Amino acid sequence: MKISMVSEHASPLAALGGVDAGGQNVHVAALSSALADRGHQVTVYTRRDDPGLPARVQVGPGLTVVNVDAGPARRVPKDELLPFMGELADGICADWAGQLPDVVHAHFWMSGLAAIQASRRAGAADPVPVVQTFHALGSVKRRHQGAADTSPPAREWLEPWVGRTADWVIATCPDEVFELKALGISRSKISIAPCGVDLNLFPGTSDAEPRSRTHRILSVGRLVQRKGVDLIIRALPLLAEAGFNDVELLIVGGSGDALNLEEDPEAQRLRSLAKELGVEDMVTMRGQVPRDSMPGIFRSADAVVCTPWYEPFGIVPLEAMACGVPVVAAAVGGLRETVVDQKTGLHVPPRDPEALAEALAKLLADPELRADMGRAGSRRARSRYSWERIAADTEKAYRSVLAAGLSRQADEGLEPLEGTAL
Ligand SMILES: CC(=O)N[C@H]1[C@@H](OP(=O)(O)OP(=O)(O)OC[C@H]2O[C@@H](n3ccc(=O)[nH]c3=O)[C@H](O)[C@@H]2O)O[C@H](CO)[C@@H](O)[C@@H]1O
Numbered sequence: 157m158k159i160s161m162v163s164e165h166a167s168p169l170a171a172l173g174g175v176d177a178g179g180q181n182v183h184v185a186a187l188s189s190a191l192a193d194r195g196h197q198v199t200v201y202t203r204r205d206d207p208g209l210p211a212r213v214q215v216g217p218g219l220t221v222v223n224v225d226a227g228p229a230r231r232v233p234k235d236e237l238l239p240f241m242g243e244l245a246d247g248i249c250a251d252w253a254g255q256l257p258d259v260v261h262a263h264f265w266m267s268g269l270a271a272i273q274a275s276r277r278a279g280a281a282d283p284v285p286v287v288q289t290f291h292a293l294g295s296v297k298r299r300h301q302g303a304a305d306t307s308p309p310a311r312e313w314l315e316p317w318v319g320r321t322a323d324w325v326i327a328t329c330p331d332e333v334f335e336l337k338a339l340g341i342s343r344s345k346i347s348i349a350p351c352g353v354d355l356n357l358f359p360g361t362s363d364a365e366p367r368s369r370t371h372r373i374l375s376v377g378r379l380v381q382r383k384g385v386d387l388i389i390r391a392l393p394l395l396a397e398a399g400f401n402d403v404e405l406l407i408v409g410g411s412g413d414a415l416n417l418e419e420d421p422e423a424q425r426l427r428s429l430a431k432e433l434g435v436e437d438m439v440t441m442r443g444q445v446p447r448d449s450m451p452g453i454f455r456s457a458d459a460v461v462c463t464p465w466y467e468p469f470g471i472v473p474l475e476a477m478a479c480g481v482p483v484v485a486a487a488v489g490g491l492r493e494t495v496v497d498q499k500t501g502l503h504v505p506p507r508d509p510e511a512l513a514e515a516l517a518k519l520l521a522d523p524e525l526r527a528d529m530g531r532a533g534s535r536r537a538r539s540r541y542s543w544e545r546i547a548a549d550t551e552k553a554y555r556s557v558l559a560a561g562l563s564r565q566a567d568e569g570l571e572p573l574e575g576t577a578l
């Protein structure tokens with residue numbers, strides 16, 4: 157198949173760990189590459205955010221990334237990108253140049269707008285079928301973040317519009333299906349394909365980076381408040397009280413180099429909290445870490461902690477599991493599926509540092525339990541979450557859309573990008 161991917165703010169080639177660069181980038185990169193390995197021709201369209209970027213990058217056989225001019229050629233926070241989706245649609249259409257793909261797969265709600273518009277603007281009798289993966293939903297984000305959510309107000313109606321208008325929607329976990337139905341999206345056009353983990357990059361065995369304390373707890377992710385890293389810091393004094401004094405919390409992620417990390421507001425907030433609680437000597441902030449250093453870091457940890465307020469899926473736990481490290485996870489969203497409580501890690505209630513400290517104490521006290529859970533996690537990651545398998549599930553969704561001769565794109569007749577003042 158000839159497949160177009162659209163990922164407006166999350167380039168598969170971007171550095172990871174900044175506020176707007178994380179799981180979606182990993183997902184689009186790995187899925188596209190696994191689909192290309194299956195013999196498909198995949199082109200990823202993303203917004204040019206640097207004037208120095210080439211127009212096209214041939215990443216490998218069957219996989220190209222196109223940097224489309226849409227809005228200023230510099231980094232713009234994703235929540236300010238909506239006005240440029242029409243230009244992105246035009247850029248995609250121009251690149252198709254009449255040679256339409258079999259399917260266009262959009263990632264994130266704004267890419268969905270651009271993909272639907274490109275499909276229509278291409279002017280074929282049968283518009284290119286649009287498959288949508290949301291990665292995050294505004295409805296869930298607003299529920300948890302309230303006024304702190306900086307999404308443009310129009311997301312409230314445009315996101316469900318994208319879901320209802322796209323020919324097919326791929327959810328990454330059952331919890332997301334529930335949320336999509338609540339937006340009025342028909343269950344009959346939703347299938348589930350989870351996120352995956354790169355099992356070559358995260359092998360069952362690899363060298364662990366050396367550590368200087370008896371125990372290491374690891375947090376990996378974009379440095380934003382909703383990831384709940386403060387909860388881990390709050391658990392540290394409780395762990396120390398329970399006798400676990402020689403513990404390091406290593407925090408990976410942030411704005412970039414060390415200087416930026418100093419200026420990063422979330423890093424500053426976490427540092428002040430650690431100081432206030434008297435645990436600053438237990439906390440190390442590493443900033444953004446390149447992909448190939450991640451396996452050694454994962455393997456150096458006794459436990460990886462993921463305690464976000466909410467999590468549409470969560471790729472970090474899969475990476476930890478693939479590396480044989482147990483995960484302590486808040487029982488929210490996709491984490492309820494990936495991390496099996498008492499088997500590959502421990503579930504804790506969201507926003508509960510006491511429960512987190514208790515779970516960590518249980519793991520730190522018991523090397524055998526950690527090893528058992530690590531092995532079970534590695535088996536689970538390998539048997540269920542390879543990108544090869546996720547690419548096969550995704551291909552199935554594409555084939556159902558094509559077989560049904562879909563291209564319904566039956567919406568309420570709205571044209572959200574035309575002459576828009578969104
Ligand atoms: C709040 C939210 O919307 N979260 C979703 C978002 O990903 P989100 O960006 O929040 O986070 P994920 O945990 O899924 O992924 C983060 C990725 O970035 C990597 N990393 C991070 C920091 C760093 O310095 N270096 C580095 O390589 C991690 O190893 C991991 O591969 O889209 C993902 C893909 O659909 C989902 O799984 C998440 O549930």
Ligand SMILES: O=P([O-])([O-])O[C@@H]1[C@@H](O)[C@H](O)[C@@H](O)[C@H](O)[C@@H]1O
Pocket residue numbers: 166175176177178179180181234264291292293297
């Ligand atoms: O919803 P949110 O956490 O602000 O936004 C996130 C993006 O900034 C990130 O790039 C992507 O990986 C996630 O899928 C998610 O969309």
